[in-house]
Amino acid sequence: MKRASLFLLLIVLISVQPLSVLAQSAPSCSFQPDGSIICTTGGGNEGGGEEGGGNNNNNNGGGACTPGNHLAFQVVEYYSESSSCKVFPIRVDNCTGQVLHIIEQPAVMPCELPNTTPPQHPCTSFSVTAGGITCTNNGWNVSARVTFPEIYLDVRPYPATLVRWPTFVRNGGMPESSGSGGVNYIPNGGGSPSHPQVGDWQNLRLILTLRPAGPMFVTLPLIGDLMLSNGASQTIQWEVPSHPAVGATTLAGSVSGLDELPGDMPLFVGNGRAPYKLFWELRYQEYEAIEGCLAGPNGNGNYNCGGGTRTSRHHWL
Numbered sequence: 001m002k003r004a005s006l007f008l009l010l011i012v013l014i015s016v017q018p019l020s021v022l023a024q025s026a027p028s029c030s031f032q033p034d035g036s037i038i039c040t041t042g043g044g045n046e047g048g049g050e051e052g053g054g055n056n057n058n059n060n061g062g063g064a065c066t067p068g069n070h071l072a073f074q075v076v077e078y079y080s081e082s083s084s085c086k087v088f089p090i091r092v093d094n095c096t097g098q099v100l101h102i103i104e105q106p107a108v109m110p111c112e113l114p115n116t117t118p119p120q121h122p123c124t125s126f127s128v129t130a131g132g133i134t135c136t137n138n139g140w141n142v143s144a145r146v147t148f149p150e151i152y153l154d155v156r157p158y159p160a161t162l163v164r165w166p167t168f169v170r171n172g173g174m175p176e177s178s179g180s181g182g183v184n185y186i187p188n189g190g191g192s193p194s195h196p197q198v199g200d201w202q203n204l205r206l207i208l209t210l211r212p213a214g215p216m217f218v219t220l221p222l223i224g225d226l227m228l229s230n231g232a233s234q235t236i237q238w239e240v241p242s243h244p245a246v247g248a249t250t251l252a253g254s255v256s257g258l259d260e261l262p263g264d265m266p267l268f269v270g271n272g273r274a275p276y277k278l279f280w281e282l283r284y285q286e287y288e289a290i291e292g293c294l295a296g297p298n299g300n301g302n303y304n305c306g307g308g309t310r311t312s313r314h315h316w317l
Contacts, residue, residue: 170233
């Protein structure tokens with residue numbers, strides 16, 4: 001499973017921000033020219049080759065190297081919530097960087113991805129309305145929509161005619177909201193679900209999630225601006241009654257949920273705003289050929305990969 005993610009920050013305007021990545025730690029991971037990620041770990045010698053990342057002296061730069069091979073791990077999926085990777089253990093030639101052997105059984109290990117510029121968002125059409133946010137990719141024929149969550153501002157007692165009486169204003173909650181869309185199969189390589197080709201995608205899913213990005217900002221008539229973190233409260237006092245002469249022109253009867261108040265009671269009306277970040281995540285599996293080089297000749301007695309026989313295995317990654 002491959003994933004890509006980023007977020008858009010919403011306050012009043014929409015802006016794109018890069019996704020931060022943690023610094024490298026053991027095992028050391030790096031991007032390869034073909035876009036794959038290889039991680040190596042430190043260790044001792046094994047079978048005449050260097051184990052892990054202790055050698056790291058291939059001849060890509062034209063310098064000398066120690067003949068042999070080392071253990072590395074090809075990353076096929078990164079789990080940001082646990083800072084771990086799903087990997088295939090592989091053997092890599094110290095001098096050429098060529099994969100010599102692949103261990104079929106995948107494993108999960110702690111890892112941190114190398115610093116890199118995150119991918120651009122996948123939306124060919126991006127719209128924000130009062131009802132929510134929609135991201136559509138016309139090339140993949142996939143669309144996802146997320147609605148804005150309700151935020152809760154509690155005021156007790158109701159701000160009506162209670163002069164110099166303690167009134168509590170509380171941020172009653174800023175929940176997340178999520179929406180998704182998907183496509184079962186995309187034949188990028190010209191294949192089909194029953195006969196996949198290298199480059200084909202399956203189980204593509206685009207997920208949009210709105211998460212709170214800061215405190216709630218509350219504005220109340222004759223009080224001013226308040227800043228309330230999630231669950232926080234603040235005490236205020238009204239110095240004048242809620243009367244039309246001081247701006248209380250909204251009647252309780254016109255506001256849903258205030259049935260216990262007289263319908264002709266004037267009210268102060270405030271507002272609350274909360275910043276949210278929009279995260280997108282794109283998940284899919286890609287049909288890939290993993291090539292290696294096995295020691296010895298092929299069935300015809302020929303060598304085609306520097307003293308060995310080239311092998312190729314196909315996987316959904």
